[in-house]
Amino acid sequence: MNPPYFRSPWSNSLRLTTGLTLAILAIILIFGGPIGAVVSGALLTASLLLMINGYSIEHSKVIVHGLLWRRIFDLCELESISVEPEITNGSKVNLGFSGVFSVLGNFTNPVLGNYQCFSTDSKRTVVIDFVNKRVVVSPADPEAFREAVMAEYSRIHL
Numbered sequence: 001m002n003p004p005y006f007r008s009p010w011s012n013s014l015r016l017t018t019g020l021t022l023a024i025l026a027i028i029l030i031f032g033g034p035i036g037a038v039v040s041g042a043l044l045t046a047s048l049l050l051m052i053n054g055y056s057i058e059h060s061k062v063i064v065h066g067l068l069w070r071r072i073f074d075l076c077e078l079e080s081i082s083v084e085p086e087i088t089n090g091s092k093v094n095l096g097f098s099g100v101f102s103v104l105g106n107f108t109n110p111v112l113g114n115y116q117c118f119s120t121d122s123k124r125t126v127v128i129d130f131v132n133k134r135v136v137v138s139p140a141d142p143e144a145f146r147e148a149v150m151a152e153y154s155r156i157h158l
Contacts, residue, residue, distance in 0.1 A: 003058030004148040006139035008102075011121035017099035021047075051101040052118050055139050057148050060156045062128065064118040064137065071118065075153050077131040083142040084127045087111060088119065112136070 010018070025040040032040065053065045057075075064071040088109065096105010096117065103119040112127065115134040119125060124138040126145055139145035 003056050004145075005054055005056045006141060006145045006148075007054040008052045008118075008120045008138055009124070009140050011123060013122075014099060014102070014120055018101055021100045047097075047100045050097070050104050052104065052120055055118075055137055055145065057145075057152050060152060062135075062137075062149060073128070073130060073133075073135060075149065075156060078149070078153050079129040079131060081126065081128045081146050081149050083146055084125055085123050085142075087125055087127060088117060088122050088136055091117075107136075 022044075025044055028036040028040040049067055049069070051067045053067065056063045056065065060075045062073045062075060064073075088103070088107065091107040091109040091112070094106040094108055094114070096103075096107065098105075098107075103117050103122075105117060106114065107117050108114045112134060115127075115136050117136045119136055119138040121138045124140065124142050126137050126139065126142045128135045128137065128149070137145070
């Protein structure tokens with residue numbers, strides 16, 4: 001049986017921000033000369049490489065899938081998981097970026113405190129508390145994702 005996979009759909013605001021950024025990078029590419037081409041190409045490449053594609057749950061792990069990378073979280077360290085739409089609103093970036101292909105990095109806000117974000121839609125956010133970290137993701141079906149995580153957690157804690 002294939003492990004559950006949850007895609008990470010883009011919000012309208014992420015689409016708009018990404019579209020505007022791509023338009024600006026295209027203008028820099030066209031009118032910026034050789035330096036503009038290098039800068040816009042580097043920014044585009046970096047943004048694409050950090051893009052979030054989805055999430056899976058397998059072998060007692062929650063896996064965040066990027067374009068050419070994966071971030072793995074061990075469910076043995078799970079403390080809680082809850083669906084919390086828009087809980088990341090008003091967050092400040094500590095180290096990361098927000099709004100071009102994804103929202104990725106370390107953030108803080110008054111409700112969550114410090115957390116790691118791997119998101120594409122603030123209306124679908126799921127907060128996962130592990131022993132020493134808090135992680136926010138945004139699967140297409142937040143409730144089904146939470147249920148799949150809890151099923152895998154229950155399986156490994158029989």
